[in-house]
Amino acid sequence: MAIEILVSKQNPDGGWPYVRGASWTEPTVYSVLALLAAGETKPARRGLRWILATERPDGGWPPQAGVGQSSWVTALVALLPPERLGASVHARAIAWLLETTGKESTLAYRLREWLLGNPRPPEQEFPGWPWIPDTAAWVGPTSLAVLALDKEYRRNPLPAIGVRIDSGRQFLLARMCHEGGWNHGSVRALGYESRPYPETTGMALAALRGVRSPETERALMVARRFLAECRSADALNWLRLGLLAHGQLPEGYCHPVRIEDRTLPDTSLGLLVAEAEKGRDCFSA
Amino acid sequence: MPPRLTRREWLAASAGDGAALLTSCGGERPVVPSLVSIVRAPVYDQRIYETVRRMLAEHRLEVRGRNVVLKPNLVEFEPESSINSHPLLVHAAFEAFRAMGAASVRIAEGPGHRRNTLDLAEAAGYFKTVPRFEDIFVDLNLDDVTRVRPPRQFSSLGELYLPNTALSADLLVSIPKMKTHHWAGATLAMKNLFGVVPGGIYGWPKNVLHWAGIDESIADLHAAFPRHFALVDGIIGMEGNGPIQGTPKRAGVLVAGRDPAAVDATCCRIMRIEPLKITYLRLTSGGESHITERNIRQIGESLAAVATPFELIPEFRWARMENS
Numbered sequence: 001m002a003i004e005i006l007v008s009k010q011n012p013d014g015g016w017p018y019v020r021g022a023s024w025t026e027p028t029v030y031s032v033l034a035l036l037a038a039g040e041t042k043p044a045r046r047g048l049r050w051i052l053a054t055e056r057p058d059g060g061w062p063p064q065a066g067v068g069q070s071s072w073v074t075a076l077v078a079l080l081p082p083e084r085l086g087a088s089v090h091a092r093a094i095a096w097l098l099e100t101t102g103k104e105s106t107l108a109y110r111l112r113e114w115l116l117g118n119p120r121p122p123e124q125e126f127p128g129w130p131w132i133p134d135t136a137a138w139v140g141p142t143s144l145a146v147l148a149l150d151k152e153y154r155r156n157p158l159p160a161i162g163v164r165i166d167s168g169r170q171f172l173l174a175r176m177c178h179e180g181g182w183n184h185g186s187v188r189a190l191g192y193e194s195r196p197y198p199e200t201t202g203m204a205l206a207a208l209r210g211v212r213s214p215e216t217e218r219a220l221m222v223a224r225r226f227l228a229e230c231r232s233a234d235a236l237n238w239l240r241l242g243l244l245a246h247g248q249l250p251e252g253y254c255h256p257v258r259i260e261d262r263t264l265p266d267t268s269l270g271l272l273v274a275e276a277e278k279g280r281d282c283f284s285a
Numbered sequence: 286m287p288p289r290l291t292r293r294e295w296l297a298a299s300a301g302d303g304a305a306l307l308t309s310c311g312g313e314r315p316v317v318p319s320l321v322s323i324v325r326a327p328v329y330d331q332r333i334y335e336t337v338r339r340m341l342a343e344h345r346l347e348v349r350g351r352n353v354v355l356k357p358n359l360v361e362f363e364p365e366s367s368i369n370s371h372p373l374l375v376h377a378a379f380e381a382f383r384a385m386g387a388a389s390v391r392i393a394e395g396p397g398h399r400r401n402t403l404d405l406a407e408a409a410g411y412f413k414t415v416p417r418f419e420d421i422f423v424d425l426n427l428d429d430v431t432r433v434r435p436p437r438q439f440s441s442l443g444e445l446y447l448p449n450t451a452l453s454a455d456l457l458v459s460i461p462k463m464k465t466h467h468w469a470g471a472t473l474a475m476k477n478l479f480g481v482v483p484g485g486i487y488g489w490p491k492n493v494l495h496w497a498g499i500d501e502s503i504a505d506l507h508a509a510f511p512r513h514f515a516l517v518d519g520i521i522g523m524e525g526n527g528p529i530q531g532t533p534k535r536a537g538v539l540v541a542g543r544d545p546a547a548v549d550a551t552c553c554r555i556m557r558i559e560p561l562k563i564t565y566l567r568l569t570s571g572g573e574s575h576i577t578e579r580n581i582r583q584i585g586e587s588l589a590a591v592a593t594p595f596e597l598i599p600e601f602r603w604a605r606m607e608n609s
Contacts, residue, residue, distance in 0.1 A: 199399075199401065
C-alpha cells in the first residue's frame with residue numbers, strides 16, 4: 001500500500017514533493033531508496049534521472065531544483081548506490097561532503113575569533129556539517145553526513161573519509177544533552193540546558209552505530225523512553241533506526257497504528273525502516 | 286484581481302479618512318499615525334470569537350474577495366505551556382475573515398525547530414479546534430518557493446527564498462504569542478515572520494538568519510511583506526527565558542493593527558519594555574516616528590490599565606521602561 005502511494009505521488013518530472021507541489025531532493029531520494037528496496041525499478045529510474053539532472057556544478061545537490069545552493073541533502077544522495085547513481089556522480093557527492101564543514105570550523109572564522117580573543121567552546125573542537133554552507137553545523141545534517149560517509153567507507157576505506165566520520169561522531173557526542181539524547185546542536189543556550197528531541201536523538205544514534213560509551217547508553221535510554229511516548233511518524237522512524245543501529249529496538253516492537261504519515265518522506269522512510277528491521281538496512285550497507 | 290496596495294497606501298488607509306499627518310516639533314518626518322487596538326480577553330473561551338470579530342471590524346480591513354493567510358507561532362510540543370499561539374484565537378480569526386468575505390483563508394506556519402509541523406500542530410490542539418485543519422494548513426517549511434530581494438535591506442542576506450503561499454497572500458496576518466526573547470528582547474508580530482523562511486531550504490533552525498543578524502533579518506522580512514496585519518495573543522504570554530524556556534505570564538489582552546511595528550511597540554509598552562531599546566523596532570522605524578507613543582492612535586484599553594511587567598533575563602533588564 002505504501003509503495004502504491006509513492007508511485008501515485010511521483011511528479012511528471014520524475015521527482016517527489018513532500019506533500020504536493022514541486023519536487024524536492026529529500027523526498028525524491030527516500031522514495032527512490034524505498035522503491036529500489038521494493039524492486040519497483042521503473043519509477044525509481046525516473047527518480048534517479050531527476051536527481052542526476054539537479055546536481056550542481058560543485059558536486060552537491062540543492063534542496064529543490066532551481067535553488068542556487070548545494071546543501072545537506074547531498075548526504076542523502078550519497079546514500080544512493082553508486083551503481084545506480086553513477087560512480088563519478090557519487091564520488092562528487094562524497095567529495096562535496098568531505099569539503100564541507102560548519103562555518104565555526106573554518107579557518108577564517110577561527111582566525112577571527114582568535115583575533116577577537118574569544119575562547120573556543122569545547123563543542124566546536126570537532127567539525128560537523130551545516131544545513132547549508134556558511135552556517136553552523138547541526139546534529140541533523142551531521143548525522144546524515146556520517147551515515148553517508150560510513151556507508152562509503154565500507155566500500156572505500158580511505159583515511160580522509162575515516163577522519164571525517166570520527167570527527168563527526170565526536171561532534172555528536174560533544175553536543176549530547178545533559179540528560180541524554182540530542183537537541184539541534186546546542187547543549188546550552190544562555191546558561192539554560194537544551195532538551196532532547198526524539199527525531200534528532202534517533203538520527204544521532206543511527207550515526208553512532210558501533211560506538212559504545214556511557215554517553216550512548218544514556219542516549220539509548222532516552223530513545224527508548226521517546227519510543228514509548230512519541231506520536232510522530234518522522235520521529236518514530238528515526239528512533240527505530242537509531243535503536244536498531246545499536247541492537248536495542250525492543251523485540252516485537254510494533255509501530256502504533258494510529259500514527260499518521262504526514263509527508264511522503266514519512267512513508268518512504270517507514271518502508272526503509274521496515275527493511276532495516278529485516279536486516280536490509282540501506283543506511284549502513 | 287483586486288489591486289495590490291503598497292505599504293504607504295496600506296498604512297494611510299489604516300489611519301482613516303480624516304486622519305491628519307502629525308508633525309513633531311523636533312524636525313521629525315511627518316508620519317501617519319498607526320491605529321492599534323488593545324482589548325481585554327481574560328481567558329481562552331468561546332467569547333474570543335466575538336472579540337476578534339469586533340477587533341477586525343474596528344480596523345476596517347477590506348478583505349472581500351481576497352486571499353488571507355494566518356500565520357500563528359508554532360514552536361514546540363508542549364501543549365500545556367504558553368509557547369504556541371492558542372488554536373482558539375487562530376480559529377476565531379479564521380472564522381472572522383471568512384465572515385468578512387475573504388475568498389480564501391488559510392493557516393500557514395514553518396516552525397524553526399521541529400520538522401514534523403503537522404504533528405506539532407496536533408499536539409498544540411489545532412486539529413481538535415479547527416475543523417478540517419489539514420485541508421486549510423500549509424507547512425511553509427515545505428512550500429514551493431520564489432527567490433526575492435526584500436525592498437529594504439538591513440542584513441547581509443541579499444536574496445532570500447520565500448514560500449509562495451506567504452508571498453501571494455493579499456493579507457498576511459501574523460498571530461504571535463506575546464513573549465520575551467533571549468536574543469531579541471521580545472518576540473511579537475515582526476519576529477513571528479521568521480516562520481515564513483522555509484526550513485526546507487535553510488534547515489532547522491534557520492541558522493542563516495542568525496548569521497545575517499537576528500534583528501536585521503527581522504527588519505528585512507518586515508520589508509518583504511508589506512500587506513501585513515498583526516494580532517498578538519497576549520492572553521497568556523511568556524516571560525523570562527522566552528521564547529521556549531520561559532514561564533507563562535497572564536497579560537489578558539489581544540493587541541491588533543495594520544502596522545506590525547506599531548503593534549509590537551505597543552505590546553512592548555504593555556510588557557514594560559522600552560520599544561526603542563528593541564533593536565529591530567529601532568531599525569524598522571528609522572529610530573523614531575511611528576513607534577513613538579504619541580504617533581500611535583490607540584483605541585480600546587489604555588496602556589496604563591493593562592500594562593504588566595514581563596520578567597526579563599539579566600541580559601535584557603536594561604531595556605525595562607523604568608530604566609529609560
